[in-house]
Amino acid sequence: MTHKESSRRDFLKKLAIGGGGVVLLGKYNFLFGNQPKNGILKAIIVDFDKCTGCRTCETACSAFHHQIEIEGEMLNGLGNPKLANIQVYHYNPDVDIPSICANCPDTPCVNACPVTPDPITGHKAIFRDELTQSIRTNHSVCISCGSCSRACESERTGVIKMNSISNHPEHICDHCGGNPQCVMNCPYDALSFREVDVDGTYFGLSPEEIAEKLFERYYAGEEVVNG
Amino acid sequence: MDNIFGQYGVLLDVNLSTKEIKKTPIPKEDLKNYLGGRGLGMKILWDRVKEPGMDPYSPENPLMFMPGPFSGLPIPSSSRTTIITKSTRTSPKNKKYPHSSTISYANMGGFFGPEVKFAGYDGIVVTGKASSPVYLLIEDDKVEIKSARAYWGMGTDMFDKALIEKFGKGYQSCYIGPGGENVIPYASVLNTAARAAGRGGVGAVMGSKNLKAIVVKGTQQPKLAQHKKYLELLAKARQAFRDDKEGVEYWRSGGTAHALESSSDNGTMAVKNYREGTFKEIEKINTKAARTQIWKRDFACFSCRLACKKSGFAKGAYGGVIHDGPEYETGTMVGANLLISDLEGLNKIIAICDDYGIDIITTGGVLGFLMEARERGLIDLDFLDGIDLKWGAIDASIDMIHKIVRQDGVGKLAGLGVKALAEHIGNGSEEFAIHVKGHELAAWNVNTRAERMMITYGTANRGACHLNSSSPTRQNHNAMQDSLGACSFAGAWYKGDISYRHFIEAITGVEHTDEEFAMIGERIFNLEKLFNYREGFERVDDQLPERFFKDAHTYGKGEGILATHQDFDNWIEAYYKERGWDLKTSKPSPEKIAELGLNFTV
Numbered sequence: 066m067t068h069k070e071s072s073r074r075d076f077l078k079k080l081a082i083g084g085g086g087v088v089l090l091g092k093y094n095f096l097f098g099n100q101p102k103n104g105i106l107k108a109i110i111v112d113f114d115k116c117t118g119c120r121t122c123e124t125a126c127s128a129f130h131h132q133i134e135i136e137g138e139m140l141n142g143l144g145n146p147k148l149a150n151i152q153v154y155h156y157n158p159d160v161d162i163p164s165i166c167a168n169c170p171d172t173p174c175v176n177a178c179p180v181t182p183d184p185i186t187g188h189k190a191i192f193r194d195e196l197t198q199s200i201r202t203n204h205s206v207c208i209s210c211g212s213c214s215r216a217c218e219s220e221r222t223g224v225i226k227m228n229s230i231s232n233h234p235e236h237i238c239d240h241c242g243g244n245p246q247c248v249m250n251c252p253y254d255a256l257s258f259r260e261v262d263v264d265g266t267y268f269g270l271s272p273e274e275i276a277e278k279l280f281e282r283y284y285a286g287e288e289v290v291n292g
Numbered sequence: 293m294d295n296i297f298g299q300y301g302v303l304l305d306v307n308l309s310t311k312e313i314k315k316t317p318i319p320k321e322d323l324k325n326y327l328g329g330r331g332l333g334m335k336i337l338w339d340r341v342k343e344p345g346m347d348p349y350s351p352e353n354p355l356m357f358m359p360g361p362f363s364g365l366p367i368p369s370s371s372r373t374t375i376i377t378k379s380t381r382t383s384p385k386n387k388k389y390p391h392s393s394t395i396s397y398a399n400m401g402g403f404f405g406p407e408v409k410f411a412g413y414d415g416i417v418v419t420g421k422a423s424s425p426v427y428l429l430i431e432d433d434k435v436e437i438k439s440a441r442a443y444w445g446m447g448t449d450m451f452d453k454a455l456i457e458k459f460g461k462g463y464q465s466c467y468i469g470p471g472g473e474n475v476i477p478y479a480s481v482l483n484t485a486a487r488a489a490g491r492g493g494v495g496a497v498m499g500s501k502n503l504k505a506i507v508v509k510g511t512q513q514p515k516l517a518q519h520k521k522y523l524e525l526l527a528k529a530r531q532a533f534r535d536d537k538e539g540v541e542y543w544r545s546g547g548t549a550h551a552l553e554s555s556s557d558n559g560t561m562a563v564k565n566y567r568e569g570t571f572k573e574i575e576k577i578n579t580k581a582a583r584t585q586i587w588k589r590d591f592a593c594f595s596c597r598l599a600c601k602k603s604g605f606a607k608g609a610y611g612g613v614i615h616d617g618p619e620y621e622t623g624t625m626v627g628a629n630l631l632i633s634d635l636e637g638l639n640k641i642i643a644i645c646d647d648y649g650i651d652i653i654t655t656g657g658v659l660g661f662l663m664e665a666r667e668r669g670l671i672d673l674d675f676l677d678g679i680d681l682k683w684g685a686i687d688a689s690i691d692m693i694h695k696i697v698r699q700d701g702v703g704k705l706a707g708l709g710v711k712a713l714a715e716h717i718g719n720g721s722e723e724f725a726i727h728v729k730g731h732e733l734a735a736w737n738v739n740t741r742a743e744r745m746m747i748t749y750g751t752a753n754r755g756a757c758h759l760n761s762s763s764p765t766r767q768n769h770n771a772m773q774d775s776l777g778a779c780s781f782a783g784a785w786y787k788g789d790i791s792y793r794h795f796i797e798a799i800t801g802v803e804h805t806d807e808e809f810a811m812i813g814e815r816i817f818n819l820e821k822l823f824n825y826r827e828g829f830e831r832v833d834d835q836l837p838e839r840f841f842k843d844a845h846t847y848g849k850g851e852g853i854l855a856t857h858q859d860f861d862n863w864i865e866a867y868y869k870e871r872g873w874d875l876k877t878s879k880p881s882p883e884k885i886a887e888l889g890l891n892f893t894v
Binding site for chain 1: 364365366368403410449452453456460461462484485486510511512513516519520523530533534588589590591592593594595596597599603604605614616
């Protein structure tokens, strides 16, 4: 935790020094197309005061991304929550943390990818898509090293996991092409699709780190002495 | 399984004595006729308990954990799991067998049932008894019986934390606390440390099997019969909730706790061991007080839009407890019913009961009975092992709960419930021992709405139950609803072209006319009744305590209202007639049995 917090602080500091237009250098000193062309980078932002832990977002995400073909028509799937890119973590005392790709402006995941960028697109196996401004992957050049997942885990939310069968990174939010299903379907208006705020209290934090903050926020100073 | 949609046709069948674990096929006909949940569990109970009089604590008593055909699908408010077994709580007035008891079902929200479905099962049945404490670990097809020695003795809150620590994201669990471990007859089963399958002693049966918990993780979903139609229904159902902001807000802003004030105002609340129907200090424990003093956050069960679960913590003398509550049942039974109006104290009692894993409704009934017996001089301080149990006494209530769960002194007797206490104490105390068939009444008092509540409590197949309803049609509907995995709180939204029947058709492909669909609930209710009848429960067992014919409320809206025995006889006979049951014995008629396809019971 200390390591993660310090790396996050360092990041915020750098960002503050450089201002909004800061360009961070990756591991190989390449400059990638990490910054959005129009200057606005969006992500799914959670209002933890409103989230009730119902997991409708998981099912909506999964249903949209794992469609099935019925009589020649592609339809939403059943919404198996295990397949969702957004994952709701539950803790005791009661707090629920929808955890989703933070769409970090400085892309630790992309920076960590050791694959040589494509000479034309500049894309590595994991890259920021120019059109949607979301982080995408190209499995055909992915070497399954897990660097992106480890970078995400150690520096940010830890959302990126390696698929146990394909061994490629998964659970990276694609914003459903601009109309995020989790946001649309949240019954509690706890999710919104808006500009990434690296100064936000919960930006880029892991579910555990957010849970700690929420314990403090809601149940501060109280010891659990059940029984 | 061929041609089964929306379900698997598979029951996870675990025998803790032999350690045999297998997948037992569920006949397609049973899925059609009993759906899942409470209904399918009842059918399996009938199939497995071949002779009446089985000891509910015997290893042979099957304990079933049943999701329904809605479970795991994001149909709003479909999170319920029903636990079914032979009851530890009930007994008929004229015992045909030493261990005569009714069926028992208890129902909980949360996340457990959907996960069982994800693991590839329509239900779990546990028989046998482990030689030492165990828990069941299910990861899809991989099922293991693991040692629970390290967890035995843990309260549900600490255990829940331990499971989150050990298994983390993706796993769901349900478990017993020390109440179940010590086989307190009214022990409950919980998930997420607060959502309880509280009634009817399901936790006691679990404890008698040395089963501390079931932990499950799954990755599957069954194929639906009419996928596109299901998606259309789902979209419409979601819209129906969105369109009814006011209805949804009722639940979100307070849930059942709203009823604390309205029920008190209407004179329908259990107050002072059901002696009164209105609580004079209601404003100290109503939703406004809870919002200000206790509640911090609203929580929802799987895919629910209502979020009626309120968690928070209390400060003050009884503070330092992070827990849910109070809602209507808990707030009334260990609040108004005991004349306890200290909200923090009340919340602490709720937290302790949940941590032990005991039924709060019954606990409130037991404490209320003891307080009244003491007040009347039928028992003294010695009887109570020095616990000064008086109306409104928080510390004494807590002390008694400790004694019950530890089975210490008077706690051993109090742990058996009010019927056993009244039999022991005698001196007319059975008149205010508030139970039907041995099962304590819930937080809705009787006198002000005597016909409705007497039939509701009197005819419930698990013994007194407030969720039973009073008309056969409604009772049948509820039995069907409990068999889907659906939550009764959201039932009102599923009407017209998004009725449960339409969902079942899209999910399973089985088409029913409205009449046929209504018959499913009727079949389930009658099968439960036939089980009870075989155990020796007859008309005399549908009787309510004498209090409700003798003691009119002295103030409030119910003041002076009293039903007579003749009233009750008229009401119950009209009910039996509508049911097609024998007026003398209450047995379902041969015609009714045949009509419902229950000839296998004869």
